Amino acid sequence: MPILTKPLRQPTRVIAPLLLLLAAWAAVAGFGLVDPIVLPAPWSVLHAVSGMVRDRIVGDIALTLGRVLGALAIAGAVGIPVGLYLGYRQRWYQMVEGPLHALRSIPASALFPLFLIIVGVGETSIVALAAYPSLLVILVNTVTGATLANKRRLYQAKLFELSSFETITDIVFYEALPNIFDGVRTAASYSMVLVIAVEMFVGLGERGLGRAIYEYQATYRIPEAYAAVIVAGAIGILLNLVVNTLQNRMLRWLPNVHE
Amino acid sequence: MLTVLSTQRARAPAAGEHALRVRGVDFSYCTAASDSKALYSGFELDIEQGSVVALMGASGCGKSTLGKMMARIIKPTAGRIEWSPQFSRRADVVYMDQHPMNSIFPWQTVRGNLEYPLEKLGWSDLECHARVAYLASLFRLDGILDSLPAQISGGELQRLALARCLSWRPPLVILDEPFSALDRDVKTNIIHALHELATKDGMTVVLITHNVSDALAIGMRYVIIGDRPVRTMSDMEFKSPHPRERGTLDYDTMEKALIACIRDGLV
Numbered sequence: 001m002p003i004l005t006k007p008l009r010q011p012t013r014v015i016a017p018l019l020l021l022l023a024a025w026a027a028v029a030g031f032g033l034v035d036p037i038v039l040p041a042p043w044s045v046l047h048a049v050s051g052m053v054r055d056r057i058v059g060d061i062a063l064t065l066g067r068v069l070g071a072l073a074i075a076g077a078v079g080i081p082v083g084l085y086l087g088y089r090q091r092w093y094q095m096v097e098g099p100l101h102a103l104r105s106i107p108a109s110a111l112f113p114l115f116l117i118i119v120g121v122g123e124t125s126i127v128a129l130a131a132y133p134s135l136l137v138i139l140v141n142t143v144t145g146a147t148l149a150n151k152r153r154l155y156q157a158k159l160f161e162l163s164s165f166e167t168i169t170d171i172v173f174y175e176a177l178p179n180i181f182d183g184v185r186t187a188a189s190y191s192m193v194l195v196i197a198v199e200m201f202v203g204l205g206e207r208g209l210g211r212a213i214y215e216y217q218a219t220y221r222i223p224e225a226y227a228a229v230i231v232a233g234a235i236g237i238l239l240n241l242v243v244n245t246l247q248n249r250m251l252r253w254l255p256n257v258h259e
Numbered sequence: 260m261l262t263v264l265s266t267q268r269a270r271a272p273a274a275g276e277h278a279l280r281v282r283g284v285d286f287s288y289c290t291a292a293s294d295s296k297a298l299y300s301g302f303e304l305d306i307e308q309g310s311v312v313a314l315m316g317a318s319g320c321g322k323s324t325l326g327k328m329m330a331r332i333i334k335p336t337a338g339r340i341e342w343s344p345q346f347s348r349r350a351d352v353v354y355m356d357q358h359p360m361n362s363i364f365p366w367q368t369v370r371g372n373l374e375y376p377l378e379k380l381g382w383s384d385l386e387c388h389a390r391v392a393y394l395a396s397l398f399r400l401d402g403i404l405d406s407l408p409a410q411i412s413g414g415e416l417q418r419l420a421l422a423r424c425l426s427w428r429p430p431l432v433i434l435d436e437p438f439s440a441l442d443r444d445v446k447t448n449i450i451h452a453l454h455e456l457a458t459k460d461g462m463t464v465v466l467i468t469h470n471v472s473d474a475l476a477i478g479m480r481y482v483i484i485g486d487r488p489v490r491t492m493s494d495m496e497f498k499s500p501h502p503r504e505r506g507t508l509d510y511d512t513m514e515k516a517l518i519a520c521i522r523d524g525l526v
Contacts, residue, residue, distance in 0.1 A: 152361035155332055159350050160379040170375075174366040253366040255409040 040223040045230070048223035057212060057228070064195055064209035065235060067123070071130035071191040072184070079138030079187075080180060084168050086139075087146020087176060100136065108133040108194055112201070121202060130194040134187035138180070145179025146172050178254065181247040188239045196232055209235075277343060278431045278463035279306040279329055279352075284338035286324060298324060299335065300488035308343060308430075311457060311464045313474035315517065316484040316492075317525050322467045323357060325484070326433045329465065330354030342431070350380055350429060357435040357467075359420035363408055369395075369415075370404040372423050380427050390426060397452045398422040399445070413440040418449060425456050433465040438473050450476045454501060471517045475503060475510060481517060485524010493520040 022042060028034055029041035036044070086093040112129055119125045149172050157167040199210025209232055216225035286299040298321050306312055316322050327333045328340055330352055346352055356362045363372045373394055377387040395401050398418040403411050408419065417440040424432055437453075438446050454477055457464050468474050474481065475497070483492040495516065499509050 150361060152356050152358070153364070155354070156362075156364075156376075159353060160376060161349050162379065166379075171364070174364070177366075253407045253409055255360075255365065 037220070037222055040226060044223040045226045048221070048227050051221075052212075052224055052227060055212070055224075056207075057209075057231075060207055060209050060212045061231060061235070063207055064199065064232075067127050067130065067195045067199075067208065068188070068191045068235075068239070070127045071134055071195065072187060074127070074131040075134035075138050075187050075191070076184060079135045079183070080142050083139045083142025083180075083183075084146050084172050084176060087143040087149070088164070088168055088172050090147060093143055093147075100140065104133075104136050104140065108190070109197055112198060121206075126195060126198050126202065126208075129198055130191040133190045133194065137186045137190060138183040141179045141183025141186070142176055145176030148179070149175035177251060181243065181251070185240065185243050185247075188243055189236060192232070192236050192239065276308050277305050277341070278308045278310075278346075279343065279465075280304070280339075280341040281325070281329065282339045282341060284328060284335040284340070286328065286333075286335045288324075297488050299328075301338070302489055304482065304491065306431075306463060306465060307480075308463055309461050311454075311466065311477055311479045313466045313468060313478035313481050314484065315468060315471070315474055315481060315521060316489075317521055318469055320485050320524060320526070321489045322469070322484065323435050325489070326354055326435050326465065326467045330433050346430060348380075350376070350427060352431045352433070353424050353429045354433045355420055355424040355435055355437055357439070359413075359417045359440070360408065362420040363416070363423055365408045368405050368407055369400055369411065369419055372408070372419060373400075373426055376423060376427050382427070394422040394426055397455070398449065414442060414445055417441060418445075421449065421453070425453070425462075428456075428460045429462070430460075431463045431465070433467065435467045436469075437466070438468070438470070446473070447476075451502070453477060469521070471514055471521075472505070474517070475514060477501075481513075483517065483520040483524060485521065485526070487526045492524040 196210035199208035200214040213228045281304040284302045287297040373391045481495045485492045
């Protein structure tokens with residue numbers, strides 16, 4: 001079994017360190033070692049949750065999660081097929097490789113002002129900005145996977161006189177799948193980081209988890225700010241878990257999975 | 260060099276009945292000018308339709324390279340590989356890789372792997388089911404039809420790869436070490452299965468192997484290659500009927516001759 005599912009099988013290994021961390025936090029706060037403005041006690045963070053629910057935090061979470069998933073969906077829907085084709089027809093990839101890597105080295109957050117000019121403030125620009133680096137990372141990983149496809153197995157495409165489309169859907173896709181998942185996993189955290197960051201700076205009137213964190217911090221509701229940050233972290237873990245579950249299911253056939 | 264009882268030099272087959280002809284083939288793995296000699300230089304070989312030819316030689320002598328050139332997987336730098344004009348489809352000539360994982364799709368079940376080629380080559384569902392059932396029993400894959408290749412043993416994998424390569428009755432099959440992962444008992448059965456299919460469907464089989472007893476179990480003609488550039492060290496026929504028993508005079512003489520020839524070809 002891949003290492004990623006192990007934590008689920010042995011919950012104590014995951015929970016024990018977390019409890020230890022929580023205990024350390026409680027001790028630091030309980031003994032008053034740190035100013036509560038900098039680090040509020042765990043119980044005041046927990047207490048803050050009821051107030052956050054009144055502030056419609058659930059809606060914010062849903063909104064942020066929706067944006068992240070939207071960005072990922074766009075990135076996957078474009079990145080996977082295009083990546084498979086470019087990896088299969090490597091001549092095309094050689095043509096776009098240079099510009100692609102140039103684009104990849106520009107931090108996506110630095111492009112935000114440009115995105116605002118091009119698509120304006122709003123849902124589209126938030127999702128588009130998160131989709132952009134996710135798309136690039138899925139694309140590059142998919143191309144790598146498709147390029148690494150077993151040449152001897154691709155002989156079968158010639159043998160059965162498969163069309164390019166059949167070759168890609170029947171062979172190249174499966175060959176690239178492990179790399180596609182690597183790309184999707186990285187893209188999931190990129191999307192999460194960017195959506196939260198953009199929400200923080202997009203300005204008044206917008207909502208979302210990032211916006212909530214920003215407003216709590218700006219109004220010195222520090223326990224709430226901490227709670228919101230923890231929620232953001234939890235969403236990240238959850239996303240990773242979903243990707244892993246999907247990966248284990250779809251890559252059941254990989255030889256090393258059974259060793 | 261060989262004057263042996265029932266073995267005789269293969270006659271030059273009459274024109275027009277060839278499954279395959281290798282004509283003046285050059286091949287070298289080193290593209291840059293280097294110290295190593297060309298692997299193949301002006302190599303020639305004819306393979307008669309319906310024959311079972313064991314292509315033998317020591318490890319690393321270029322057997323697989325020749326097999327891949329015959330199947331048009333790799334291109335010779337010069338010369339021609341001629342297929343019989345009766346082979347109209349690409350799938351009429353199949354090469355089974357010596358690593359069985361390369362000849363199957365690991366993401367499909369054993370059943371899926373057997374069905375895939377037939378579906379792609381336009382077999383009806385009915386024909387396809389019947390063929391899969393037949394192959395599964397012939398190659399002893401009945402119990403594992405719903406398993407994934409990663410879940411089955413190396414021997415089962417090799418049987419699957421072999422069954423898949425033969426599934427659509429290709430008129431010419433080039434099998435690269437197809438029995439290497441099989442244990443003795445199973446091997447006997449599988450060699451029988453291959454013999455049955457080859458005779459029934461009139462297949463031409465090129466069996467690439469360095470294993471003399473595997474070759475003797477099924478072959479009709481023995482082409483031993485060696486040296487560098489590769490040349491035919493010996494080209495013999497062995498017409499003893501099947502199944503062949505070790506210990507008979509014919510068998511033992513043939514075995515000795517083959518082993519000696521392979522040794523002569525060592526570079």
